[in-house]
Amino acid sequence: xxxxxxLINMKGGVGKTTLAAQLAQxxxxxxxxxLAVDLDPQANLSQALLSxxxxxxxxxxxxxxxxxxxxxxxxxxxxxxxxQPLDITQVILKKAAYSSQLDLIVSRLELSxxxxxxxxxxxxxxxxxxxxxxxYDLILIDCAPTESILTEAAYHASRYALVPVxxxxxxxxxxxxxxxxxxxxxxxxxxxxxxxxxxxxxxxYSKPMSATRALMPRxxxxxxxxxxxxxxxxxxxxxxxxxxxxxxxxxx
Numbered sequence: 001x002x003x004x005x006x007l008i009n010m011k012g013g014v015g016k017t018t019l020a021a022q023l024a025q026x027x028x029x030x031x032x033x034x035l036a037v038d039l040d041p042q043a044n045l046s047q048a049l050l051s052x053x054x055x056x057x058x059x060x061x062x063x064x065x066x067x068x069x070x071x072x073x074x075x076x077x078x079x080x081x082x083x084q085p086l087d088i089t090q091v092i093l094k095k096a097a098y099s100s101q102l103d104l105i106v107s108r109l110e111l112s113x114x115x116x117x118x119x120x121x122x123x124x125x126x127x128x129x130x131x132x133x134x135x136y137d138l139i140l141i142d143c144a145p146t147e148s149i150l151t152e153a154a155y156h157a158s159r160y161a162l163v164p165v166x167x168x169x170x171x172x173x174x175x176x177x178x179x180x181x182x183x184x185x186x187x188x189x190x191x192x193x194x195x196x197x198x199x200x201x202x203x204x205y206s207k208p209m210s211a212t213r214a215l216m217p218r219x220x221x222x223x224x225x226x227x228x229x230x231x232x233x234x235x236x237x238x239x240x241x242x243x244x245x246x247x248x249x250x251x252x
Contacts, residue, residue: 002035002136004129006158012145014164020142021048028102033136036096038066038107039125039154040144046106049097058106064091065106069128070114070121070153088128103136111150118149126157 007016017040024036038045047055059065068074068091074084096104114121129139143154155161 002033002129002133002139003160004133004139004141004158005160005162006039006141006143006154007162007164008143008151008154009163009165010145010147014145014166016145016164017044017048017142019162019164020045020140024049024102024140025097025099027138027140028097028099031101032138033101035092035103035105035129035132035136035139037105037125037129037139037141037157039111039141039150040107041109041112041150042144043107043109045142046104046108049102049104050093050106055106058093059108063093063106065108065111066091066125067108067110067114069105070111070124072124086128088131091128092132115148115150121149122152123156125153129157 007020009016020036024034027034036045036049043055046058050058064074068086069088072086074086074090076082091105093104093106096102133139139157141154141158143151
């Protein structure tokens with residue numbers, strides 16, 4: 001049974017794709033059966049493992065990509081003539097990077113189209129990988145630097161989350177954001193109730209007055225002061241209008 005690991009950070013440029021490619025190749029050299037999953041529409045991991053020329057040839061030949069996992073079908077071709085049901089084994093590219101122990105699920109820019117209609121797609125990756133989990137020892141999922149249906153799909157498909165961070169302020173912001181996102185998701189999953197709340201915007205670090213709305217959990221959720229400081233650029237006095245731990249009386 002494979003161990004699934006997602007490389008996630010809301011900040012781009014921290015080395016997620018580079019680390020994913022190096023881990024995949026190092027594991028394959030040690031005879032660890034590895035599946036690399038490119039979950040980023042930019043497809044940088046696919047190009048790093050295949051080479052740009054081989055990647056372009058893969059797309060030109062209209063071979064399946066991770067898009068088919070989220071859409072759950074293969075489009076018509078000159079061979080089939082009609083849409084075909086999903087078969088995860090056809091999506092997996094065997095012997096990627098010229099290694100017999102390293103397979104790859106290729107990504108492409110059209111993956112971003114799934115963000116336009118994300119309803120019901122958050123568990124499709126997990127269900128697909130579950131069918132081939134016994135064929136691998138390690139599954140590495142390279143995520144896009146954003147919070148979307150794609151990263152939520154990675155959460156459902158992973159046992160562990162690896163968050164690369166550079167030793168700089170802007171890069172470290174992604175770590176508490178990741179933690180807070182998981183807190184919010186757990187709270188929403190338990191209550192099944194959420195609301196849009198208008199945030200007061202008269203603080204020094206707030207956004208302009210433009211009907212800014214944020215998806216917030218129920219009021220009783222509290223955020224650790226260290227997380228609040230990292231996310232918003234500095235500490236706020238308790239019960240101040242900008243404090244995440246305060247319960248503003250103005251709600252939308």
